[in-house]
Amino acid sequence: MVVETEIIPFFEWLQLAVPFFLTVAVAVAVFALAASYLICAVRYGPLAGGDVVYRVVTTSIKEILQISPRRVFALAWLAIQESVRRRVLVVFAVFLAILLFAGWFLDNSSHDAGKLYLSFVLTATTYLVLLLALFLSVFSIPNDVKSRTIYTIVTKPVRPGEIVLGRVIGFSLVGTVVLLVMGISSYIFVFRSVNHTHEVVLLDDPELVEELPEGERFRTTTEQEHRHVIFEDADGNLATDFRNSHWHPISAEDSPEGTTYSVSPPEGTFTARVPIYGKLSFLDRAGRPASKGVNTGSEWMYRSFIEGGSAAAAIWRFPGITRERFPPEEFPDGIPFEMTLRVFRTYKGDVERGIPGSYVIRNPDKPDIQSSEQIFVAREFYTDRKFIPFELEDEKGNKLDLFEDLVSDGKLELAVKCLDPAQYFGMAQADVYLKADDAPFAMNFVKGYLSIWTQMVLVTGFGVMFSTFLNGAVAMIATLAAIIMGFFTKFVTDVATETVSGGGPIEALIRLLTQKNLVSPLEDTLGNRVAQLLDEGVMFVMVRMGYILPNFRQFDSSDYVANGYNIPWDLALQNLVATFGYLAAVFVAGFFFMKTREVAK
Amino acid sequence: MSATTEAAQAAAPSTPAAPEAIVQTRSLSKTYRDFWGRQKVRALKPLDLEVHRGEIFGLLGPNGSGKTTTIKLLLGLLFPTTGKALVFGKDSSDVSKNERIGYLPEESYLYRFLNAEETLDFYGRLFDMPAEVRKRRTQELIDMVGLNWAKRRQLKEYSKGMTRRIGLAQALINDPELIVLDEPTTGLDPIGTREMKDLIIKLRDEGKTVLMCSHLLADVQDVCDRIAILYQGELKELGRVDSLLKVDEVTEVRARGLSEEAKSEIREVIQRHQGELLSLDNPSTTLEELFLRIVRESEERPGARPQ
Structure with missing residues (x-):
């Protein structure tokens, strides 16, 4: 937004x-x-x-x-x-x-x-x-x-x-x-x-088995032109994957005739995310600090672009990162963050395929202390949901603790690069944020x-x-x-x-x-x-x-x-x-x- | 002139030596201008008037003579071009004077989507009256104007006479000291007209001051103590109705049960004194009197043809 x-x-x-x-x-x-x-x-x-x-x-x-x-x-x-x-x-x-x-x-x-x-x-x-x-x-x-x-x-x-x-x-x-x-x-x-729900499709349902492709035996029926794959988390809870901006919790009930599954209504369709916005700064293609990236010709100067395959990077500095704000009990996977990057292509290529990029988590005061590069694929108009784990590794495989090593004075930096030469990533300050909470x-x-x-x-x-x-x-x-x-x-x-x-x-x-x-x-x-x-x-x-x-x-x-x-x-x-x-x-x-x-x- | 109005006029208090002026205009004038400030109409030429406490004052004149303009200036609906209009000694632009004024406009400009009760309650609230007072006053006034049977009907269903009555009730909601009536009898049938005139006199007898304007001469003659005649925005005549209308050189004799001989004797007496006999015959009553008598008799004996 x-x-x-x-x-x-x-x-x-x-x-x-x-x-x-x-x-x-x-x-x-x-x-x-x-x-x-x-x-x-x-x-x-x-x-x-x-x-x-x-x-x-x-x-x-x-x-x-x-x-x-x-x-x-x-x-x-x-x-x-x-x-x-x-x-x-x-x-x-x-x-x-x-x-x-x-x-x-x-x-x-x-x-x-x-x-x-x-x-x-x-x-x-x-x-x-x-x-x-x-x-x-x-x-x-x-x-x-x-x-x-x-x-x-x-x-x-x-x-x-x-x-x-x-x-x-x-x-x-x-x-x-x-x-x-x-x-x-x-x-x-x-x-x-x-609102909608699905039925769970099981192998032992002979009528529906015919429709299933090889290897998949546990997923939902198609409703509203989509279907979900079902996962089981560490606690043994069943849930579907996140598709079409929602997922469904699934409850299983054992009875003498077998297990019956019921799919609950969608969740995640309606959210009120509470973002923590950072301050955005740039590195130009030679790696020197810059206040703005490249203008790719848009009159609207809201977004700036960084060139792929160069030292150009977009760096967000997030404030207010404390253990109290993000207790590991409530955030088991780490601090969630969301990323919606623009892609500017200098050649068309396969438009269906995203453009690879990378990000590192780094210490704002000591930029040398940073996590190993994480690779992601950026697609237009698609919000990537990721986590910053509490335990990270640097390039050499040394363990890093998020709060001990990377957060300095409550601040944390996230640096994004575009990996594909001749392609660009576009971003504005509000395009990457930490998701503190759901109101x-x-x-x-x-x-x-x-x-x-x-x-x-x-x-x-x-x-x-x-x-x-x-x-x-x-x-x-x-x-x-x-x-x-x-x-x-x-x-x-x-x-x-x-x-x-x-x-x-x-x-x-x-x-x-x-x-x-x-x-x-x-x-x-x-x-x-x-x-x-x-x-x-x-x-x-x-x-x-x-x-x-x-x-x-x-x-x-x-x-x-x-x-x-x-x-x-x-x-x-x-x-x-x-x-x-x-x-x-x-x-x-x-x-x-x-x-x-x-x-x- | 009817018996009731005659009696009422006879009972009217004689004007005290220094009457208190309720309404005063000091060289009040109004010129209408168009958008560019060019003069269009001189609706009122400088006017000096005083209306005293406890009198019924009539502004008389043909259409377009400046009667309504004067009233609008007094109420602050228009701003004077020159001069001043004072009501209760306050400038006409002072809203607080309205606390003691009741105004019945030319046509009753009321909200047609409200019913009688709602209308009176609404205007009561504009006087900042508490709920119990409003309720009591609303019922009193609805009874007074005889609309109890229609108090829950929207005003758009009302006939002209009914609208006029509720308009009057609206003007009296605050028990005003000064009542300003613009053409109070237009649109009323003879009964309504008579009731309106009786009411105006009753209000005066309660000590209130009434300022009315009309072009219906009979109405003005029947009720007003003093009148001002306006013509083309100018004051032409001002004074007490009885003195203005008195014809000094004519003597009227009215008698009952005279024989033919007595009548011829009277003729002789007039001749002897070199007087000129203008008329000597049986008077005809007014149509108003006749109509009212018929209605009264029909009410007493429904179904029968009045004698």
């Missing part, structure tokens, strides 16, 4: 986020005050205008403090009633229909059916719930204004903020219930679709839905805020624009800070029309200089927009659930706190728009 930005611990994040939030809030407030004063000064004259702004600000502070929970909940209740009247329940029917069709078209025999099903239901739920939140939130206040029902509201002692807050809370509650029902039905749907999947599923919930609440908040001063359709477009901008916040900021080449939007347009490439400088003409000057203004605004708009991609952690990784609590909490930060901002903005507008025509 792609992890582009590192997740920092929650409290560390909070120390950065709170000052940032306050700075932006103050900046926006100052800007808004200045803009309001300018408008009022034009309308009422410089002195009276100042008086108007002062009075609005002071009464607003008073009114925000006077918010009554009873009124807010009355308005929230009204929003819920309105949603029900506007046939919110249709969403359930649509969702059910989607699940039914999905049942036909999704392939539960795929090699990672769990991921397929999970990403499908999570995506479907996200889009449906966000659409629902959008439609509910943007039309409510404009409809009230149009039908003039708002007259009977604002002539009661209702504070403008309560109208905004009531709507946000009401529609969020509706969205929460919808999400809850969808979550539960998705969970059942995914589990039931992927409960159900909890992870809930966290995944929590991430959808935060997005739903954000859309609702923005929708209601825009609808306080725009009519329904325009408010919808504005909210959509905010969401789309939010999805590309990083790109917008990158363009604005010239992290990506090609200049600002106007310069980019000139390059597009004149078919110029992105890197060569523009000719020094007057027109171009004017364009670049204008761009600077646009980019100034873009950078500020990037500070204000929510980065929606950051809020979406459904990828974690689908790929079987535990969503770190740090991330979940960050998103939750950020959501409430945005809600506070949206509330204040909505309050002022509502307060300063004429409700009647």
